[in-house]
Amino acid sequence: MDKKIKLIFSYIEKLFPNPETELNYSTPFQLVVAVMLSAQATDIQVNKVTAKLFKQIKVSDDLLTMGLPIFEKQISSINYYHTKAKHIFETAKIIHNLECRMQNEKKKKYKNGIPDTLEELMKLPWVGIKTAKVVAHILYDKLYIAVDTHIHRVSNRLGLVKTTTPEKTSELLEKRIPDSYKHLAHHALVLFGRYYCTAKNPKCEGCKLKSICLFYKKNHV
Ligand code: SF4
Incomplete structure (x- = not known):
């Protein structure tokens, strides 16, 4: 191994x-909702909102019963x-309809009616490659590496990749x-990017990866 x-x-x-993910959830459908809410928002903000919301919403049916105006509020x-x-x-x-159409075997395989392939997940509204990879990875143990701003920064600093976009970073890390x-x-x-190798003031002095870190070398010569 490298x-x-x-x-x-x-x-x-x-x-x-x-x-583990810092998003709180207890059902597969709640995970999908939490991940979708987390775009351009912190996990802390999402967890604050879902603390109350997830007492009422466990599966897609619950959200449909709640109705859009109350959910939006x-x-x-x-x-x-x-x-x-x-x-x-x-x-x-969509998930509710998928679940209704599923035969028993598929129901067992698809958790709360949520598809397990990137292709199917990305057919859901507003689900991009990153969200699809997070869901497939957490729910179905698929070996994807979804890349957010933290992973993108850390991977480039450490020289795991040399890329300009999270999508490319994800592709290369998976290889x-x-x-x-x-x-x-x-x-x-x-977590390393969020709490240690932060965008501003990373904890370089105590970091044991200094000797291989391109960012450290560039800024400490
Ligand atoms: S040395 Fe600094 S920049 Fe490099 S990985 Fe460690 S914390 Fe991040």
Whole structure:
């Protein structure tokens, strides 16, 4: 295995053992809603809103019963709530219809009626490649690495990739990182970027990756 990758992940794993998403959810449908709400919003903001919302909404049916106007009001503290409410509500309708049409075997495979392929997930309104990869990875253990701003920054700083867009970073990380590290990679790199290798004032002095970090070398010569 690539020594650099081993060094990076064994260090990050020590800093953040058993990393997981910081979005709160207890059902697959709630995960989809939380991930869709998290676009251009922090996990803290989303968790604040979903603390109350998820007591009422467990599956797509619950959201349809609640109705769009009440749902929109409940998420109104989140960025782009109007657009998000509309798209999440449409998504709930599609998922509900999919679930109704599914035979028993498929129902067992598809959690809360949520598809397990990127192609199917991306047919849902406003679900882009990143959201689809997060959902497929968390719900169905698919070996994707969804890349947000934190992973994109950290991966470039450490020289895991040399890219200008998160999409390209995701593509290259999925090729470079061995399958055995892929589950760890997404959540561990997000947390490392969020709390350690931050955009401003990263904790470089205490960081054990200094010796291989391109960003550190560039700024400390
Ligand atoms: S040395 Fe600094 S920039 Fe490099 S990985 Fe560590 S915290 Fe991030």
